[in-house]
Amino acid sequence: MASAFGHSLAAYTIAKTAKGPRLTGKLAFWSALSGVLPDADVISFRFGIPYGDPLGHRGLTHSLLFGALWSLLVARLVFRREERRGTTFFVLLLASYSHGLLDAMTTGGQGVGFFIPFSNERYFFPFRPIEVSPIGVTRFFDQARAILASECVWIGVPCLIVLFAARIFWRRRTARD
């Protein structure tokens, strides 16, 4: 995993870019949660499920199928009374998918099971600059400096650039309307 900070920032950036000033606190929250949620699968270690198992870490909850089902469920249940649910679904979907994409760019662990349950193959991208965040809070804090420094460069800076560009875009668009 990248850390929860990195994942939630990336997911928030997606939501803010897509919705601009129309982003509600509710969608920002559910997007950030969607970006972090896949790592809830670390609980699998408690049940003795091996890393490489389809239900193991970076397995099913990191898959494209899970992201799609989760986004559909949240859009239908949590946002059922709201307009533009299609856009909301896509924001949640991209926020969910950002998790696996970032994990596939980390320096360690096993790859991401994007195609589970159809294939249990694990994938990394050829470009893997993000320092992997260890499983467990204590181990994270031991290495927090290196991890957060790496995430600042490879997640924080790109997110800030995108947020800045989106802000200019939405400001111009609002001025035109």
Ligand SMILES: [Zn+2]
């Ligand atoms: Zn993960």
